[in-house]
Amino acid sequence: MNIAVCVKQVPSSNEVRMDPVTKTMIRDGKQAVMNPYDRFAVELALQMKDRLGGRIVVFSMGIPAASRILKEALSCGADEAVLLSDRAFAGADTLATSYALHLGIRKVEERCSRFDVILCGRMAIDGDTAQIGPELAEHLGVVPITDVAELLEAETDRLVCVRTADGERQEVAATYPVLLTVHKDINQPRLPHIEGVLWAETAPLQVWSAQEVGADLSRCGLTGSPTQVVRTQVPEREQACQMWQGGAAELASRLHGLLKGEE
């Protein structure tokens, strides 16, 4: 099995800072972690490899500090990692990001055989678009199965999985190559062991520029991004608490009234 997993570095807290000029997120690598959904994708890859053997290559597009999350995947059992890092990639929207990722994947495929399975997290928690997976599938010309919540079977030539969306459950079988985007809680991501962490420090991690993957610069970064963020804001939520006092019967009738919309 040849498995590719795409992972993204995201801020660990909810305090996302925006660049006031470019309207894109400031990513300085401080307190950054692997996107939680991507951890499930990495774990799924590891479980498939445990069962069927093969090789896992992890990809990310990001600043040099994003190599930390690639090392994290390596420490858990991935075999190789590729970081696409170049100023030309900066400010990319989902289209430009998936374009860059697909070039990285293609370049590895030139050297080895084709990836059977490409795994992505369902979405990144900083952008919440859930677009990278399907767009990447389009670039690669493979079938996407989104929102995978369970892997029922995985063989060397096909898999059967369950996708859930809008409260519906759908069983889908696919032959390879296939791209899956995975839900959280599809599995329990493992923690690395000491040997894994130490090995990851010397493991194969390549950093490729736009030129090295043969990118068309007009399709990269801010230039290659048809979507622009005009404004971002944290949704306002109002919470109010009323304290009621009184006897049980009185309170019950008041609550009844409230539930009926009378109060």
Next chain:
Amino acid sequence: MDERLAEVLRDESRNTGFADSVSFPTNEQEVLSVVAECRAHGWPITVQGARTGLAAAAVPYGGHVLNCAKMNRVLGCRVDSRGRFVLTCQPGVILSEFKKAIEKKSFDVSGWSKESLLAFEQFRKAERQFFAPDPTEASATIGGMAACNASGARTFAYGSMRAHVSRVRMVLSTGQMVDVQRGQYVANGRELRLSCLPQGELTVTLPSYTMPNTKNAAGYFVQDNMDAVDLLVGSDGTLGVMTEIDCVLMAHPAFIWGVSCFFPSESVAVEFVIAVRGKVAGLVALESFDGDALQLLREQRRQGGAFSRLPAVPKDYGYCVYAELHGASEDQMLESLRVLGELVQQVGGDPRQTWVARNENDLGLLQFFRHAVPESTNLLIDRRKQVCPVITKLGTDMSVPDACLKEVVGLYRRGLAEEGLQSASWGHIGNNHIHVNLLPRDADEVARGKALYLRWAKAVVDMGGAVAAEHGIGKTKVAMLLAMYGEQHIAEMRALKRTFDPLNLLGRGNLFQAEGGETV
């Protein structure tokens, strides 16, 4: 007393007492008035923090309950002569909230002095700060922690609460106060003189015993030429009501990694602990979970609910040692991890049978794992209690010197086997401080468990250990303190207490049997 206040009659030791009245002062002035009234009527006073104590120290047996929960403000900030930030806390400040406020650098500063506000400005600009004491129960109060000299996993490197308190202000039962800054009052040999506020002086004759050279929260802390702060910390509510505690912060470590190392057996794990101490830079905690504790976790996980988040522990993992590393650079952390891995291998473990947590998420998971152990035993005991109400968990809290780790583990295993008692053990193995939790199945096992605990206590004292390493003596371990120090030294402790509290109003029944009072 109002029935709704019934909760002030018990603590986490699950003992219930009785009282005639209760107060919730919000400031020192109110404490002074409450104490004055109690003195006038001769009412005994039981001081309380969050009542998370495990030795019934906060359980009243008559008289007045003075609960500090509403004295929960941080009153000021200063920078000490070593450049460290010091926060002055009222005793009812809750540890978890204190830690959160330090992390966010956000305090309610209303009423703070100008100097405090200036120091606070500096604090806000400074690097991330950190308060080291970390008892597992984060809902404890700073006052309770100071009174019990609480400790936690990181005590292995950073010491207990005592090491992080630089000043204590206390209301005495006489209506006087002491305000003791570290370095201000130092004993001359075993004699300590303290000025009182607004006037007066105390001349304290310190007991003559030598404390064990181990982690210790049993009885008063005494040493030749000691600092007065060290006596007030750990006084278990018997000398006065703490109204202000100065807590010293330290710079937050740039990196915190947690490593759970699994071993096939307890004996291999003990060899690892002996091998690892002093060998790994930045090692701040060594915690243990025995095979029975791991088995409880496996069962809880199977039952689902919140516990299903627990990582699965493979069947062949027989014992876990959690090591925590703090450091300034990633290279240093990796080097420490490498040494740790080598030592795991050296003693016959497998460096691949480890879990390494390097971010807050994963550290949180390992913390959840560690906290799930006591919770699982409590659930088990609660279930058994429903069938047989006398059933209670018997948790030991004893430590021995480094050289006796193997011996004490052997002692526990032999006792458990001889009595055929079920147990689960965890704790601070780095400090040779393992909580053996006896899990009785019936009333007979409760009785045999208690007898076994007392036998262990005597053996631990013979090894030069302490009968209470972090939970204090309170009321439940009075007999053990007696076994540890003997009648003469207990009499000296009583005399010390009388110097501070001549009417014997405070914390009656804590540390030693109340004079003329009933056994609790």
